[in-house]
Amino acid sequence: MRLGLDGRVAIVTGAGSGIGASVARALALEGSAIVAADLHEDGIEPPADCAGRWLAVPGDVATPSGAERVVDIAVETFGRVDVLVACAGVYETGTLEDVDEKVWDRVHDVNLRGSYLCARAAIAEMAKRGYGRVILFSSIAAQTGGGVAAGPAYVAAKAGIIGLTRSLAQKAGPLGITVNCVAPGVIDTPMTEVMGPEVKQDVVSKVPMRRTGSPDDVAFVVAMLASEPAGYLSGTHLDVNGGLHMT
Numbered sequence: 750m751r752l753g754l755d756g757r758v759a760i761v762t763g764a765g766s767g768i769g770a771s772v773a774r775a776l777a778l779e780g781s782a783i784v785a786a787d788l789h790e791d792g793i794e795p796p797a798d799c800a801g802r803w804l805a806v807p808g809d810v811a812t813p814s815g816a817e818r819v820v821d822i823a824v825e826t827f828g829r830v831d832v833l834v835a836c837a838g839v840y841e842t843g844t845l846e847d848v849d850e851k852v853w854d855r856v857h858d859v860n861l862r863g864s865y866l867c868a869r870a871a872i873a874e875m876a877k878r879g880y881g882r883v884i885l886f887s888s889i890a891a892q893t894g895g896g897v898a899a900g901p902a903y904v905a906a907k908a909g910i911i912g913l914t915r916s917l918a919q920k921a922g923p924l925g926i927t928v929n930c931v932a933p934g935v936i937d938t939p940m941t942e943v944m945g946p947e948v949k950q951d952v953v954s955k956v957p958m959r960r961t962g963s964p965d966d967v968a969f970v971v972a973m974l975a976s977e978p979a980g981y982l983s984g985t986h987l988d989v990n991g992g993l994h995m996t
């Protein structure tokens with residue numbers, strides 16, 4: 750079965766690092782034009798053979814103007830938006846006592862509000878053509894409470910994304926647009942470097958697949974959700990955690 754991503758226009762936020770970089774590459778290799786958005790331009794590297802269908806857009810997608818700008822640039826450059834992957838995120842390891850309010854706000858601004866702002870702007874464009882695929886990023890932390898690693902601001906923001914996914918799926922479904930989210934487990938990216946080797950080793954011992962995930966493990970699932978044949982899958986969250994949930 751073909752994914753039907755050839756010739757599509759995809760926005761990927763957080764494309765300068767980790768999972769977002771892998772997703773942008775995977776969709777580009779399937780033939781999509783990519784608008785790769787991240788805070789900074791360095792690191793937003795296109796794969797080979799993507800000349801004319803890869804655009805790096807630096808900026809903050811957690812503000813209304815930043816989110817709208819990315820969608821506007823996609824339309825100006827490639828004519829439309831078919832896929833949004835809202836991968837930009839920031840992590841937080843605070844305890845009950847020490848979650849600074851500024852940290853709380855930033856974590857919610859980027860993870861939850863930013864996902865909403867990008868989805869709102871993208872869905873308005875997708876609705877004009879009656880087609881779209883929106884993929885948001887939750888986390889296993891939303892379901893486990895974060896364990897010894899993630900703090901309450903991050904856990905709450907990622908849990909909010911599951912509710913946001915369901916709400917947007919209900920509202921955008923009649924417009925021909927699916928909305929889903931993925932909930933990765935522990936994936937090897939700069940974000941999880943703060944966990945340190947001992948915590949990671951402990952996690953690995955509990956993962957049935959006995960390893961941490963790679964960004965490509967997640968990119969594969971995102972590509973499936975972004976694909977044309979996935980048109981009857983909406984409002985879900987998909988765990989990509991090597992089976993960790995069951996232990």
Ligand code: NAP
Pocket residue numbers: 762763764765766767768769786787788789808809810811835836837838839840859863886887888889890932933934935936937938939940941
């Ligand atoms: P990462 O390597 O840290 O990449 C996140 C990217 O998002 C970074 O390039 C970051 O830029 C960018 N970003 C942050 N705030 C932004 C903003 N306001 N506007 C535009 N770009 C922004 O993290 P990752 O591990 O790939 O995570 C990707 C997504 O998966 C996140 O939503 C994360 O919460 C989620 N997730 C990850 C894991 C995991 O184990 N890695 C597990 C569950 C969920 P800077 O580096 O400059 O800040």
